[in-house]
Amino acid sequence: MSLQPIIEDLARCGWSLQERFVEQPLIDALAEECRQRESLGELEPAGVGRAAGLAVREGVRGDRIRWIEVGQSPACDRYLTHMEALRQELNRAFFLGLEEFECHFAFYPPGAFYKTHLDCFRDDDSRIVTVVLYLNTEWQSADGGCMRMHLRQGPALDVAPLAGNLVVFLSAEVPHEVLPTQRDRLSLTGWFRRRAARLL
Numbered sequence: 001m002s003l004q005p006i007i008e009d010l011a012r013c014g015w016s017l018q019e020r021f022v023e024q025p026l027i028d029a030l031a032e033e034c035r036q037r038e039s040l041g042e043l044e045p046a047g048v049g050r051a052a053g054l055a056v057r058e059g060v061r062g063d064r065i066r067w068i069e070v071g072q073s074p075a076c077d078r079y080l081t082h083m084e085a086l087r088q089e090l091n092r093a094f095f096l097g098l099e100e101f102e103c104h105f106a107f108y109p110p111g112a113f114y115k116t117h118l119d120c121f122r123d124d125d126s127r128i129v130t131v132v133l134y135l136n137t138e139w140q141s142a143d144g145g146c147m148r149m150h151l152r153q154g155p156a157l158d159v160a161p162l163a164g165n166l167v168v169f170l171s172a173e174v175p176h177e178v179l180p181t182q183r184d185r186l187s188l189t190g191w192f193r194r195r196a197a198r199l200l
């Protein structure tokens with residue numbers, strides 16, 4: 001897979017959509033793992049905010065998440081290898097000094113959404129680049145659940161959470177939301193980070 005189109009898109013407009021970014025067997029394995037962990041009750045209601053300010057607010061977002069860790073499964077390790085290659089390429093191209101990647105499975109049950117937000121916290125700007133991989137086969141427009149990006153230029157842009165679609169954008173630049181989904185909606189959402197500045 002070539003990372004160059006992502007670099008060129010980010011340089012030009014701050015976001016990129018790649019279709020079939022990873023191989024189908026890997027998408028299938030990640031979707032299966034997400035479903036399995038959901039059915040085992042391993043996903044938890046996602047919070048809003050950070051640390052002491054973290055709160056579960058169903059009026060803002062209705063997904064359940066589980067952070068992934070190195071070594072938890074061959075599929076996750078393979079995806080992390082892809083992300084490591086992207087991290088290095090982003091640093092080479094833009095001198096971003098990205099040091100870490102954090103990533104979670106997200107499961108939106110029917111009716112769930114995530115209101116418009118930016119992926120960086122007021123008290124912590126360590127999230128620099130957002131990357132979302134979608135895991136849903138045969139997504140129809142009636143299924144809803146698009147990610148809507150509110151770009152500075154031009155109209156809002158909707159991305160279907162179709163298996164293999166990978167969206168990459170600058171975390172501080174692109175307000176975005178998840179429109180209400182009609183079906184289970186599975187994804188992996190991650191952030192490349194600079195080391196967090198220590199708060200005094």
Ligand SMILES: O=C(O)CCC(=O)C(=O)O
Pocket residue numbers: 106114119132146147176177178187189
């Ligand atoms: O799943 C998506 O399309 C985006 C999720 C999102 O915005 C987030 O988790 O911050």
Ligand SMILES: [Fe+2]
Pocket residue numbers: 117118119176
């Ligand atoms: Fe987000």
